[in-house]
Amino acid sequence: MIRREDALAQDAADPLAPLRERFTLPQGVIYLDGNSLGALPKATALRLEQLVGTEWGEDLIRSWTKHGWIDLPLRVGDKIARLVGAAPGSVAVADSTTVNLFKLMAAALRLRPGRRVILSEDGNFPTDLYVAQGLVELLGNRHELRLAEAADIAGAIDEDVVLVSLTEVNYRSGRLHDMAGLTRRAHEAGALILWDLAHSAGALPVDLAGADADFAVGCGYKYLNGGPGAPAFLYVAPRLQGAFRSPLTGWLGHAAPFAFETGYRPAPGIARAIVGTPSILSLAALEIGVDLALAADIAAVRAKSLALSRLFIDCVVQDCAGLGLTLAAPERDDERGSQVSYRHPEGYAVMQALIARGVIGDFRAPDILRFGFAPLYLRYADIFDAVHILREVLATKAWDRAEYKRRAAVT
Numbered sequence: 144m145i146r147r148e149d150a151l152a153q154d155a156a157d158p159l160a161p162l163r164e165r166f167t168l169p170q171g172v173i174y175l176d177g178n179s180l181g182a183l184p185k186a187t188a189l190r191l192e193q194l195v196g197t198e199w200g201e202d203l204i205r206s207w208t209k210h211g212w213i214d215l216p217l218r219v220g221d222k223i224a225r226l227v228g229a230a231p232g233s234v235a236v237a238d239s240t241t242v243n244l245f246k247l248m249a250a251a252l253r254l255r256p257g258r259r260v261i262l263s264e265d266g267n268f269p270t271d272l273y274v275a276q277g278l279v280e281l282l283g284n285r286h287e288l289r290l291a292e293a294a295d296i297a298g299a300i301d302e303d304v305v306l307v308s309l310t311e312v313n314y315r316s317g318r319l320h321d322m323a324g325l326t327r328r329a330h331e332a333g334a335l336i337l338w339d340l341a342h343s344a345g346a347l348p349v350d351l352a353g354a355d356a357d358f359a360v361g362c363g364y365k366y367l368n369g370g371p372g373a374p375a376f377l378y379v380a381p382r383l384q385g386a387f388r389s390p391l392t393g394w395l396g397h398a399a400p401f402a403f404e405t406g407y408r409p410a411p412g413i414a415r416a417i418v419g420t421p422s423i424l425s426l427a428a429l430e431i432g433v434d435l436a437l438a439a440d441i442a443a444v445r446a447k448s449l450a451l452s453r454l455f456i457d458c459v460v461q462d463c464a465g466l467g468l469t470l471a472a473p474e475r476d477d478e479r480g481s482q483v484s485y486r487h488p489e490g491y492a493v494m495q496a497l498i499a500r501g502v503i504g505d506f507r508a509p510d511i512l513r514f515g516f517a518p519l520y521l522r523y524a525d526i527f528d529a530v531h532i533l534r535e536v537l538a539t540k541a542w543d544r545a546e547y548k549r550r551a552a553v554t
Contacts, residue, residue, distance in 0.1 A: 144461070145457060150522075151523070157522075162435070163520045163522070166185060166368075172503060173525045173529045174520075175503060175504040175516070176505050177521070178365055181364060183368070184431050186431050190428065191427060212421075215421060215430070216235050216236045217232075217236075219429060220235040223236065226367075226441070229359075232381070233351075235376065235417055236376045242418075243377040244337075245278060247360060249278060249389075249390040250388055255334070258333075260304045260305060262289050262291065263307070265292055266292075267310055286305070289304075293313070293320070300329055306334060308336075311480075315513070317473070317480045317482040317484055319347075326356050327354075336357050344367060346445075355380070361376050362376075363375060363425075368432030369429030369433070370428045373428065374421070374422055389415060389416055392409070435519065452476070452482070452516055458531075459485070468512075468537070470486075471485055482513060483516075490512050491554065492548045494554075495542070497532065502532050505554060
């Protein structure tokens with residue numbers, strides 16, 4: 144029998160508990176959607192107030208130099224590199240995840256001429272698939288996007304594959320891929336590999352260099368707590384940077400942007416992946432979130448993440464048996480990212496009823512209730528309480544109301 148007292152005891156012994164005080168969290172809300180939009184760090188508002196009032200308001204354009212605005216994409220990139228096991232000078236913050244996927248996919252195809260297949264997972268996040276589809280069309284359909292089930296990816300990598308494009312943690316199920324093993328398999332077949340770290344960075348240990356990954360992308364608004372629409376990041380292995388050519392050759396990716404030359408010369412290293420003028424307000428907010436992530440030991444973050452998700456699963460087994468939920472996440476802890484998903488025939492309405500009661504998760508079509516666990520600010524007691532409310536919603540069929548079944552634009 145799991146008791147709330149047991150969860151409170153875990154909170155009392157939690158080494159990450161003090162970090163919760165560094166976030167703004169509404170009273171009466173249990174936030175289980177940090178895997179989609181991270182909570183607001185308290186320091187973010189103060190940093191933006193300083194940037195807007197002083198750096199922009201008083202120092203104006205001089206702040207590009209005086210306050211180091213021009214260095215932010217690489218400076219924050221180096222900080223993110225520490226979170227994803229990458230060397231300094233191999234990560235840059237730029238654009239969106241979607242744009243970065245396009246840049247890296249196009250560069251990869253150029254690096255392996257003669258091969259024609261982009262291999263991805265059936266069930267990968269749609270934008271990863273859409274970018275590949277659009278690139279294939281743009282290049283005159285000389286390439287092909289091929290999809291395989293997660294368990295069949297390794298066997299599907301053959302001599303026709305130019306690029307394997309995978310999200311390390313599946314956005315629906317939370318299933319975790321073997322980055323090192325699949326990267327090794329891709330290289331054995333002569334292919335390149337691109338990892339999407341949207342549900343990994345800041346939530347679990349990532350070792351891009353140790354796995355010998357070629358490329359990676361990730362977003363800043365989930366576990367990095369950079370705010371809605373925060374800029375994304377991209378990684379190019381140092382051994383590939385000399386040959387890397389972005390299909391988007393903007394002025395800040397030039398070797399000497401302020402020489403204003405007519406012809407394009409790529410900047411050395413990862414800087415050539417930068418395209419246009421960075422969003423300074425968003426970058427400054429992201430840096431606060433990244434600094435918070437760096438304040439925690441990633442091994443402790445992973446341990447707490449798995450403990451939170453295990454507690455959630457065990458509480459659902461205890462309290463919600465026979466109420467229509469089917470586990471859609473891996474049962475084994477070491478096969479999950481930092482989320483747990485369940486199927487329910489009325490998943491959307493159930494989630495709306497939960498949100499109305501202060502338990503915020505999200506819904507993914509066709510029937511997935513998705514619960515994310517952000518270890519920097521979630522408590523074990525939150526998990527116990529959330530499942531208690533989930534049981535109430537299911538047992539009383541509180542979800543069976545017209546307003547809960549009316550689909551909103553964002554689910």
